[in-house]
Structures are given as structure tokens and as C-alpha cells.
Amino acid sequence: MSEEKKMNPASEKTVEAVEKAAKQEKKPSLPPPEDVVLDIRNLTVHYVLEDETVEAVNDISLTLKKGQIIGLVGETGAGKTSTALSILNLIPHPPGVIKNGEIWVNGKNVLTMSDKELESIRGKDVAMIFQDPMTSLNPVFTVGMQIAEAIQLHEGCTKKESEERAGDMLELVGIPRERAGEYPHQFSGGMKQRVVIAIALCCDPKLLLADEPTTALDVTIQAQVLDMMQRLKNQLNTSMIFITHDLGIVAELCDEVAVMYAGKIIERGTLTDVFNHAKHPYTEGLFNSLPNIEEKVDKLTPIPGLMPDPTKLPKGCAFAPRCPYAKPECIETPQDEIAFGETHFVRCSRYREADFHINRKEINENG
Numbered sequence: 001m002s003e004e005k006k007m008n009p010a011s012e013k014t015v016e017a018v019e020k021a022a023k024q025e026k027k028p029s030l031p032p033p034e035d036v037v038l039d040i041r042n043l044t045v046h047y048v049l050e051d052e053t054v055e056a057v058n059d060i061s062l063t064l065k066k067g068q069i070i071g072l073v074g075e076t077g078a079g080k081t082s083t084a085l086s087i088l089n090l091i092p093h094p095p096g097v098i099k100n101g102e103i104w105v106n107g108k109n110v111l112t113m114s115d116k117e118l119e120s121i122r123g124k125d126v127a128m129i130f131q132d133p134m135t136s137l138n139p140v141f142t143v144g145m146q147i148a149e150a151i152q153l154h155e156g157c158t159k160k161e162s163e164e165r166a167g168d169m170l171e172l173v174g175i176p177r178e179r180a181g182e183y184p185h186q187f188s189g190g191m192k193q194r195v196v197i198a199i200a201l202c203c204d205p206k207l208l209l210a211d212e213p214t215t216a217l218d219v220t221i222q223a224q225v226l227d228m229m230q231r232l233k234n235q236l237n238t239s240m241i242f243i244t245h246d247l248g249i250v251a252e253l254c255d256e257v258a259v260m261y262a263g264k265i266i267e268r269g270t271l272t273d274v275f276n277h278a279k280h281p282y283t284e285g286l287f288n289s290l291p292n293i294e295e296k297v298d299k300l301t302p303i304p305g306l307m308p309d310p311t312k313l314p315k316g317c318a319f320a321p322r323c324p325y326a327k328p329e330c331i332e333t334p335q336d337e338i339a340f341g342e343t344h345f346v347r348c349s350r351y352r353e354a355d356f357h358i359n360r361k362e363i364n365e366n367g
Contacts, residue, residue, distance in 0.1 A: 029041070029102060031104055031107045031108075031109075032063070032104050032107070034107070035065050035066055036063055036064070036065055036066075036104070037064050037065065037066055037068075037105065037106060037206050037207050037239040038062065038063070038064040038087065038103075038104070038105055038207055038239065038241070039062075039063050039064075039102075039103075039104040040060060040061055040062040040063075040083075040086075040087070040101065040102075040103050040104075041061050041101055041102040041103075041104070042059050042060075042061055042100060042101045042102070043057055043059070043060050043061070043083065043086060043098070043100070043101035043102075043103065044057060044058055044059055044098070044099040044100040044101055045057035045079070045082050045083075045086055045091060045096065045097070045098050045099065045263075046096075046097050046099050047095045047096050047097070048094070048095050048096075048097055049095055052311040053311060054095075054310045054311055055263055055310050055311070055313050056079045056082040056096075056263055056310060057079040057082050057083055057086065057263045058079075058262070058263035058264050058313070059100070059101075059264065060079075060083065060260075060263070060264060060265045061265075062241075062258060062265070062268075064207070064239050064241065065239065066206070066237060066239055067233065067237045067238070067239060068239050068240075068255050068256065069233065069239070069240040069241075069242055069253055069254045069255050069256075070240070070241050070242070070254060070255070070256045070257070070258055071242050071244060071249075071250035071253070071254035071256070071257045071258070071271075072084075072241055072242065072243045072244075072258050072260060073244060073245070073247065073250060073257060073258070073259050073260065073286070074245075074259060074260035074261055075245070075261070075307055076245075076307075077307050077310065078260040078261055078262065078263070078307070079260055079262075079263040079264075080211070080243045080260055081131075081211055081243065082096075083260075084128065084209045084211050084241060084243060086098055086103060087103055087105065087110065087126060087207075087209060087241075088110070088118070088122055088126055088128060088209070089103075089110050089111060089113070089118055098111060105121065105125060105126055105207060106121075106125055106206055106207075108121075120154075123150050123153070123154060123199075123200075123203055123205070124154040124203045124205065125205055125206050125207065126205055126206070126207045126208075126209065127199075127200035127201065127203070127205040127207070127208055127209070128200065128208075128209040128210075128211065129193075129196055129197055129200050129208065129209070129210045129211060129213045130196070130211055131211050131212045131213075131215060133189065133192035133193040133195070133196045134189070134192065136192075136196045137184040137192060137195060137196065138184070139183065139184055139185060140183075141183075142180065142181050142182060142183055143170070143179070143180060143182060143183070143184060143187070143195045144163060144166045144167065144170070144180025144181055145166075146195075146199060147165075147166035147169055147170070147180075147195070147198055147199050147202050148162040148163045148165070148166040149162075150199055150202050150203060151165050151166060151202050151203060154203045155203060163180070165202065166180055166198075166202070167180050169198040169199075169201065169202045170195070170198055172198065172201070172232070173194040173195070173197055173198045173201075173228060174194060174224070174228065175191060175194055175195070175198075188221075189217060189221070190217050190218070190221030190224070190225070193213060193214075193217060193221075193225060194225065194228070196213075197213065197225070197228070197229070201232060201236070201238070204236055204238075205238065206238065206239060207238070207239050207240070207241075208238050208239070208240045208241075209240075209241050209243075210229070210240055210241065210242045210243060211243045212243055212244055212245070213225065213229075213242075214226065214244070214246075214249065215244075215245075222249075226249065226252060226253055229253065230253060242254055247275075247286060247287070247290060250271070251271065251275060254271055255270065255271060256268070256269065256270050256271065256343075257269065257270075257271055257273075257274040257275070259274065259280065259282065259283050259286070261282050261307075261318060261319055262307065262308055262310065262313055262318035262319070263310065263313070263318075264318070264335070264347060265347070266280050266282055266283075266319070266335070266346070266347045266348070267279060267280040267282070267283050267345070267346045267347070268344075268345050269340075269343050269344035269345065270343050270344070273340070273341070273343055273344035274344075275363070276362060276363035276364075277340070277344065277362045277363070278358070278360055279340060279344070279346040279348065279351070279358065280346050280347070280348050280358075281319065281323045281324065281325050281326075281348065281358055282303070282319050282322075282323070284358045284359070284360045285303035285322075286303070287360065288300075288301045288303075288360070289301060289302050289303060303322055304322055305321060305322040308321070314331045314332070315331075315332055315333075315334065316329075316330055316331045316332045316333040316334060316335060316349070317330045317331060317333065317335050317347075317348070317349065325350055325356075325358065327350070329349075330349060330350070333349045334349075335347040335348065335349055336349075338351045338352070
């Protein structure tokens with residue numbers, strides 16, 4: 001039923017109308033500075049169905065410089081994967097529509113590129129590690145062939161040269177090159193994930209999109225993969241967007257943090273800003289729901305309630321129904337960004353009140 005609903009002719013006409021209106025609204029703008037690898041400006045992504053519209057990503061902006069790693073954190077359904085797919089212009093269409101915004105990668109606007117231009121940057125300038133390594137690899141081709149294919153396509157190598165480089169990439173991620181002739185089913189889950197990472201990194205991309213790459217791994221393999229990604233970042237100066245639910249991974253790997261909720265970035269800043277000086281009630285809720293080795297309690301403190309229906313988002317704060325600090329007007333009040341210094345930004349209208357603060361204690365990094 002869901003597929004029929006998505007491909008309904010009426011729905012396709014609606015998608016075309018929204019897309020046409022979005023294109024008419026776009027105005028040319030200047031590219032970002034040279035040290036900026038990724039610049040997302042006011043991105044809005046909707047999935048237009050026959051009877052309703054899913055507002056997946058709502059007016060988000062992000063900037064990523066060379067060699068930086070940004071952790072994109074939030075619950076399932078927050079819009080993290082849709083954001084990553086937008087960067088490669090891979091939103092399924094229909095029903096997906098990039099309704100508004102610009103995405104600049106290495107000084108070029110991805111949303112104005114032709115299909116041929118997009119093919120040239122996918123895997124070359126921008127690569128993505130998808131959530132599930134089990135479904136990311138083709139079971140009928142050897143892992144060596146799958147790595148070599150990308151190298152041959154983008155680097156113009158001969159078959160022999162691409163196979164040699166595929167072996168080098170396997171060794172880079174800790175797999176003996178002799179295993180290049182084996183098939184995906186002959187590898188463990190952690191090894192498959194390493195192969196997927198090798199494919200993503202084989203053409204030295206300037207930007208890597210890692211969509212929960214460690215979720216399916218046990219903690220030992222997870223630690224090995226994280227160490228490897230940090231090492232590769234240092235060796236290749238690769239910039240990354242690291243999508244995860246795990247704040248521990250963010251603390252270990254990332255330079256900056258962006259917290260997403262209901263399609264919006266509700267708090268963003270450096271690792272120190274968000275971890276030591278969290279401001280948004282939702283961010284506080286995420287930290288409170290984690291176990292604390294210094295405080296033994298019988299039960300953890302989860303965030304009450306569920307994510308809002310993305311087809312019925314309020315005009316104001318989508319977190320208000322779950323927020324312990326919310327006032328009746330919060331759900332109707334537009335949540336503009338409020339700056340706390342040069343790097344820390346929060347969407348919470350309560351901070352317009354001079355005496356407002358959340359209960360979480362700030363951590364003084366000086367001790």
C-alpha cells in the first residue's frame with residue numbers, strides 16, 4: 001500500500017508543483033571560502049505524499065571545514081539520514097523534494113549539478129558509509145572487485161592498477177590483501193564494515209558521510225573502526241559528518257556537534273560547548289538518559305513521550321510537549337537561533353528570558 005501511495009499520479013503532480021515553486025524561489029549566491037568543504041544553507045527536505053507531507057528536514061544550516069568532524073546526533077526520525085542523502089542529491093524522488101536551500105561541496109552547488117556532474121563527485125569528492133554493511137555490498141562480486149570498480153571509474157586506472165590499489169585499501173583498513181578475491185558472505189560484520197569504509201575512502205574523498213557506521217558492531221570492533229577512522233582523518237585530512245545516537249562516540253571522535261530534533265538543528269557548537277555547557281532542554285535530556293559512573297541510581301531518566309508526527313509539526317517548538325521547561329506559548333513561538341558566544345547556538349525561546357537556565361550544571365574545563 002505504501003508504494004502505491006508514493007507513486008500515485010496525484011502525488012507525483014504535487015511533488016512537481018512543490019519542486020517547481022522551490023526552483024522559482026532560489027536566488028544565486030556566493031560560494032563559501034576555500035577552506036570550507038561543505039556549506040549547507042537553509043536546507044528543507046519534504047516527502048510529498050498524496051494525503052500528507054512529511055517534513056523531514058526543516059531549514060537547517062551547517063558548515064564543515066577541511067579536516068573537521070561534525071557529529072550529527074538525534075533520535076530515529078530526526079532527519080539525520082535525509083540530510084546526508086541530500087548532500088549527494090540522493091533523496092528518492094518521488095516522493096522526496098529538496099524544497100529549499102543550497103548545498104555547496106568544494107565550492108560547487110550540488111543542487112544545480114547535472115546527473116553526469118553528480119556521478120563524477122559521488123565516490124570521488126564525497127563518499128558515504130551507509131548504515132548496514134550487509135546491504136551495502138553486492139553478494140555476487142568479490143570485495144576486491146567492488147573496491148576496484150570505484151577506483152577504475154573515477155581515477156581512470158587500468159584493471160590491474162585498480163586491483164592493486166584495491167589491495168592497498170584493504171590493508172589500510174586492516175584486512176590482508178589476499179582476501180580481495182573473497183565474497184561478502186565470507187566476512188564477519190565488522191570486516192564487512194571495514195570493506196564498506198575502504199570503498200568509501202578508495203578515491204581519497206574530501207568529504208565522508210558516515211551514517212551510523214558502528215551501530216551493528218560489537219564494542220571491540222567498534223573501537224577498532226573508530227581508531228581507524230581517526231587515523232585516516234589524520235592521514236588524509238578528510239572531513240566527516242558522523243551520524244550517530246551514541247554521545248560517547250561523539251566525545252571521542254568529533255570536533256563539533258549538531259543536535260537534531262524533528263528536522264531542525266536545535267543546538268550546535270564545539271564539543272566543549274555542547275558537552276560542558278549544554279543549553280537546550282532536549283540536549284539536557286539526552287545527557288540525563290545516559291548512565292553516570294559517579295552517580296548510582298536505580299533507574300535512568302529517559303525523555304518522556306515520543307517524537308512528534310513529522311506530518312503535523314507545530315509552528316513553534318516541536319519538543320515543547322516533552323519539555324519540562326515549556327510554557328504554553330512555546331509551541332506557537334518560532335524558535336530562532338540564540339547565540340552563546342561565537343560558536344554555540346541554541347533554538348529555545350525561553351532564553352529570551354534573562355533569568356532562564358536548565359538544571360544541568362555546566363562543567364568547568366579548568367577544573
